[in-house]
Amino acid sequence: MSRYLDLSRRKFLKTGAVTGVAVFALPLLTRQGPSATAVAAEAADADSDARLFIALQADGTVVITCHRSEMGQHARTAVAQIVADELEADWDRIAIEQALGDKRYGDQNTDGSRSIRFNLERLRLAGATVRHMLRDAAAEQWGVAAADCLVEQHKARHLPSGRTLDFADLAAAVADRQPPSADAVSVKARKDWRYIGEGKPIVDMADILTGKGTFAADVRLEDTVVAIIARPPVVLSKVQSVDAAEARKVPGVIDVIEMPANTEAPVQFRPLGGVAVLASNTWAAQKGCEKLVITWSDSPNDGYSSEAFRKQMEAANEQPGDVHYSKGDVDAALKGAAKTHTAQYYVPHLAQAPMEPPAASARFVDGVLEVWSCTQNPQADQSLIAGMLGLEESQVRVHVTLLGGGFGRKSKPDFAAEAAYLAHETGRTVRVQWRREDDIRHGFYHTVSAQRLEAGLDDAGRLKAWRHRSTFPTIQSTFVAGAEEPGFETDLGLRDPPYALEHIQAETGRVPAQLRIGWMRSVANIYHCFASQSFMAELAEAAGRDHRDFLLEAIGPDRLIDFAAEGSKFANYGGDTDAYPFDTARLKHVLRRATDLADWGRDMPEGSGLGLAVHRSFLSYVATVVEVTVSEDGELTIPKAWVVVDAGTVVNRDSVRNQMEGGSVFGLSAALDAAITVDKGAVQQSNYDDYQVARMPHSPASIEVEVVDSEAPPAGVGEPGTPPFAPALCNAIFAATGKRIRELPIGKQLSA
């Protein structure tokens, strides 16, 4: 299905055949084509999405440019579906091309579950615009009224006469036309969508199944040397001395180069520094790197140890914190409650650990720094590299390969900047390969967190007051030296509790960051949802009530919650509150559906249990029910999970299911055994043996996903499946065993 562009036949809408456009000699790299540069260049004199995203070849092939990174969420397929649908293109006559980093595409930062939200309407309009151009070109050719013509499945048709013209016959004419203005273009009615909705099989399937997909380390350029880098074990430490004599003796080793140090906070996206070994192949570079003898300087982060830090966070939670949401009088309400309940939760640092470790190739030729990277955010690569090397951004060309998973790690372009630095320094073509150990030890970590929740119940066991305190090193510290006050993390499951309560308060404590803190799939929702949805189950238990009934009652009547009016400056994921209100009816609906599918309330055998959680994140509503069995010696198995998602309008229903399944397994990994711990500033884990992520036997044997039919605007899909899984799992464990998990990972807690 996935066909790439033959440059020699490429035609552009405006200028026809490509002439005078630099086509790079890439003997072995023909897949992730470089010609998107040409598309962007064409668009420079006509800021038109039609030209930016769509090109028609002489044979009628529609070339659709995808400007979002493909990392398993099937962005390339979804973008193609939207454009091809509005364009009335035959699905078998399209080709997908991956865009370079270029501001003309607007936002290309593929995180925050925003690809469809930001682009559905924009790409529909682009496709519809070209459809109008095809219709008008055909009408002109026939000398008939455009109103008597329509475009259908790669043909323009004159309705009165039945004559048709194929896109191939119209390619030249369309190339010379100006696109109509947006107000002269009408998009299709929803009922006429062919590809948007149920969706198509993924465009990269054949490549993936045969090993032909080009991921970052698969890029093959002439005369490439491979670099493996030894990085400082503690953030802000640098090389004091290096003895490379033995490394240089390894056959195949070509050079040893010290990287620029990164010793000043904030660390930002800059590489960490260290020493690079360049060799003719990966194995030689790796052996050479192991022979380096490096002394590292002290770092202000040398005192960071996970155990002591946990106490510091928990102590912060015993004090009043910075208040982000306050309604009523929580202190008084808690004092006056018939019953109060308090619990503390802990979630460790985590690493994204995508299956493809970071990798990038770079070369510097004729003043142009060209990079091939598995980046989620190619424009960030451009600006970091330009700034670091004193180049204009226009001199930095970033090719986006397929990503072997991203999960937030690959939003940070430090690894591409390493390749760029080495290429610039040596004049060679350099591929930087991160080992798994580098990925686990030198990441941008999901933060560690401690939370304290306290609630009051009335005589009838109804929830009356809620206080949530959360303390964690903030992502802000990566960008602002010494930052301790959280930023957008408070919008992710802390200042948006969906409960109909008179007394409610959300606070954060302040602690310093001593690792590079980044974001990982669903970010702070992971720990906030784990704590709040576990605590809700604890409260139901304390009240002697059914968890589902208790939760539905706490959410209260159907309404659109106006957090601003209630004293919370909730950012709503940047979504307009008219288009994306916080709708409790939708929240309750997914909860009811998931529990119905799971037959909630049924009798369970000894050692088995069901648990639930519901959460709104990235503007989508997700409820998860997990069934567990825990053996007498504490072995956990998960026969089944049920997920119901309301993400508004969806483009590819099966990809949404896939993301809910994958998001659930990602949440499982965060719960089961994985933890990044730190001693004297250095990460103690190194590979998948001591950083254990979920394997097939741990996974639910099946995950039943229901996607709610909705015509609401599209919301996020990549991340919202993750947050509810861990609390649903731990609530199921409680139902099965009576054991309450308040600290992740679960690890050996069930056999203790």
Add this chain to the structure above:
Amino acid sequence: MIELTVNGEKHSTEAEGDMPLLWYLRDIANLTGTKFGCGAGFCGACTVHIDGTAQRSCSVPLSEAANREITTIEGLAVNGDHPVQQAWAKHQVPQCGYCQPGQIMQASSLLSDNPAPSSADIDSAMQGNLCRCGTYPRIKAALLDLAEKAS
């Protein structure tokens, strides 16, 4: 000089005997379908067949691969239509796809030993192959589908 057969073709190389087969395949033979994930046999992304059996190419030195028959994802089926590949397409298994060559090589080895594996057999055979995207339920469904056809 080390000689080996890769996807039916004779290879001879001056590469060092301690170089893992993975890096020979990727860096010297330019067969990049076999992926690097961990370098230590923990993740299965580099799985190939050696004399018909799934092994981790990151943990097999080239000297041990000498005179053996190696099959990589590129050589599993000429047209990419091995029953496992077809089942993977039918069940829309891949998300990012990075681990899938290794999963497919592991799964095809399992099926040649045991054409109708049970769910427990599948767990046991596939537990060494990590997928961070979480495609495990679909991999299992695809394999159970093949098992049903075989039995």
